[in-house]
Amino acid sequence: MNFWTDPLKVAAEWLEGILTGWGMDAIFAHVLVVFLGVLLLITILMVLDIFLVWIERKVVSRFQDRIGPNRVGPYGLIQPFADIIKLIIKEDTTPDGADKVVYNLAPILSMMSVLIVWAVVPIAPVILGTDLNVGVLFLIAAGAIGTLSIIMAGWSSNNKFALIGGFRQVAMMVAFEIPMLTMLLIPTIFAGSMNMNAIIQAQGSIWYFFLSPLGTLIFLIAVIAELGRAPFDLAEGESELVAGYNTEYSGMKFGMFYAGELLHAMTFGGIWGILFFGGYRFFGLEQVSPFLAVLIFLAKALIGYWVIMWVKYTMMRIRIDQMLAFNWMFLTPLSFVLLMVTALANALLAGTSIWVYGIGMFASNIILGWVALEIVRSYSRKEREKLEGPRKVAEAHH
Amino acid sequence: MTPEKIIFLIVAGATLASGLMVVTTRNLIHAALWLVATLFGVAAVFAILNAGFIAVVQIVVYVGAIAILFIFAVMLTRKDMRDSGPQHNKNWWAGALLAVMTFGGLVFLVQSWASLSKAAADIPSGFDAVSQLGNQLTSPNAYVLPFEVASVLLLAAMVGAVYVAFNRK
Amino acid sequence: MNEWIYVALFMIVGAIIPIGAIVAGFIFGPKKPNPIKQSTYECGIEPVGDVWVQFKAQYYIFALVFLVFDVEAVFLFPWAVKLGQLGLYAVVEGIVFISILIVGLVYTWRKGMLEWS
Incomplete structure (x- = not known):
């Protein structure tokens, strides 16, 4: 064991050796070293978060046929630092009648709910916060704190728009948590564990994307809704609700919501990669060095983040009734049927070769997705005919 | 400590x-x-x-x-x-009495329980509570019936909630 | 050692960092409050009426349906963990469990409670 194969452990043991050498209690030294490790990880995440601002702005401008920030530093790379200085020196206003304690607590909880997700994210085989055996459910628990922070922000601002936006957002988040939870069950079934690292290890022969393409897609939709990004950004529809729950926030408190949202998107891009695309695995490259594994994971997380941005800047916003109908009448039943089909196919195909198993799983997903789309198509055709009358024959001949 | x-x-x-x-x-x-x-x-x-x-x-x-x-x-x-009215009505003493009696009863019950002073056994290493729970919930010899009944209970909760909301309309 | 210590440390550090950022903003930012600046922002229009808008009962129904499915999913996690090692009967048990709840969803749907009216 040396620094290049297990950097965290070597560094931790070296530090603990120094600390106990000074006469510190062994347990206390261990906790202190872990604290420093957590501080290091979160600091790195916050620095990454600063660059996510630049990435997001650069990508959106490309989607919209603009150039984006390009004045401050090479390629506008220094721009996010200028943004941060601006946020820090802005006046921090508190609206009249706001509930001060709750108002100030909300942005802190919002950021914290994103940062604690990283406690269970395996960045490399040996670089991970903690190996909780309930890792998958921990994601949902962390999300619960985020939901709470939005309710707190919306309610404490003493603003109608913030209140309505907050409640819309929460109604959407709880609605899409059902498909998300159900899709989390699918990697759990395949891996036989809720531990994130075990789920990655179990994807050695085949990524779960190939076993459950439909599940991958539903999880992505649920993640986008959970993030409140377009097409599900009706909670901060700027043309009707100013900015939703964070309308009254300014300065660094707004910055926390903003940075939290970007980091949340990147984090869930990474989790999408972990659950369905093998996390830090890439054709055995992760065995070479843990540092290479970190790079692979980061690349997958950024690709996931890019897909989320791609959806955001391509789709238009949907209405709340459409969003709820889409979730409760389409996505939720579909995800439950998919779960049952997956469990059944998993039992029936157990013991067969990886090719038969993989093709069977893939085919069952594709067939299910096709059937679901056909049902929705015939339903929407019926609805359209109800509104517009049957399609004219003459038009059909054109 | x-x-x-x-x-x-x-x-x-x-x-x-x-x-x-x-x-x-x-x-x-x-x-x-x-x-x-x-x-x-x-x-x-x-x-x-x-x-x-x-x-x-x-x-x-x-x-x-x-x-x-x-x-x-x-x-x-x-x-x-x-703002709302007073936080207690004139029956507050009955509630307080009931709470004190319940608490006293619980203390008495726990006191007379032999295992109270016993230290819990260490969890064996490699013990996976979730998979044990999964075993117990699906085994026909254990809790499979309560597992299914829980589903019926959840169904009843949902139907009840919808019924109440529907009638109010 | 209890692995939840790590989670607690993540929560502590995860709270310290945003607190630090907000305090920095408080220190370096100007502080010149005035009644107009502090007033509720409603696109420049004078705020009318109470902030307390009454919400649709629908929100409550959705939260209740969500609660039921949330509890259901929590029950399914131990089942999913063991599924690979158990036979077909465990799968059938799970399917029965989910089907019963889908009946509830269909009932809610038929009663028109899932429609945003």
Whole structure:
């Protein structure tokens, strides 16, 4: 064991050796070293978060046929630092009648709910916060704190728009948590564990994307809704609700919501990669060095983040009734049927070769997705005919 | 005192204090938020006991769903929540008496329980509580019937909620 | 050692960092409050009426349906963990469990409670 194969452990043991050498209690030294490790990880995440601002702005401008920030530093790379200085020196206003304690607590909880997700994210085989055996459910628990922070922000601002936006957002988040939870069950079934690292290890022969393409897609939709990004950004529809729950926030408190949202998107891009695309695995490259594994994971997380941005800047916003109908009448039943089909196919195909198993799983997903789309198509055709009358024959001949 | 005991005492104290705040605060949303703090404290106690799955479930179900439900319910009422009448009616002494008696009964029961003073056995290494739970929930010799009945119970809850809301229309 | 210590440390550090950022903003930012600046922002229009808008009962129904499915999913996690090692009967048990709840969803749907009216 040396620094290049297990950097965290070597560094931790070296530090603990120094600390106990000074006469510190062994347990206390261990906790202190872990604290420093957590501080290091979160600091790195916050620095990454600063660059996510630049990435997001650069990508959106490309989607919209603009150039984006390009004045401050090479390629506008220094721009996010200028943004941060601006946020820090802005006046921090508190609206009249706001509930001060709750108002100030909300942005802190919002950021914290994103940062604690990283406690269970395996960045490399040996670089991970903690190996909780309930890792998958921990994601949902962390999300619960985020939901709470939005309710707190919306309610404490003493603003109608913030209140309505907050409640819309929460109604959407709880609605899409059902498909998300159900899709989390699918990697759990395949891996036989809720531990994130075990789920990655179990994807050695085949990524779960190939076993459950439909599940991958539903999880992505649920993640986008959970993030409140377009097409599900009706909670901060700027043309009707100013900015939703964070309308009254300014300065660094707004910055926390903003940075939290970007980091949340990147984090869930990474989790999408972990659950369905093998996390830090890439054709055995992760065995070479843990540092290479970190790079692979980061690349997958950024690709996931890019897909989320791609959806955001391509789709238009949907209405709340459409969003709820889409979730409760389409996505939720579909995800439950998919779960049952997956469990059944998993039992029936157990013991067969990886090719038969993989093709069977893939085919069952594709067939299910096709059937679901056909049902929705015939339903929407019926609805359209109800509104517009049957399609004219003459038009059909054109 | 071991560090674990100190952490437990801090968590338990915070849980009790926020429980007290739930019943004494005048603002209903504040009461709901203090309730979240209480439930969170209970989850922390589960985590201290190494019951990770239960701790996470506590957060997911209570903080993530039931607290949200409470806050939605409060928002449905028309009255301004910032001020309301006295917090107790003239039957407060009966409630207090009942609470004291229940607490006394519980203390008595726990005191007479032989296992109270026994230290819990160490959890064997490699013990996976979640997979044990999975075994117990699906084995025909164990809890498969309660598992299915739980589903029926949840169905009844859903139908009941819809029925109540439907009739009000 | 209890692995939840790490989670607690993540929560502590995860709270310290945003607190630090907000305090920095408080220190370096100007502080010149005035009544107009502090007033509720409603796109420049004078705020009318109480902030306390009454919400649709629908929100409550959705939260209740969500609660039921949330509890259900929590029950399914131990089942999913063991599924690979158990036979077909465990799968059938799970399917029965989910089907019963889908009946509830269909009932809610038929009663028109899932429609945002």
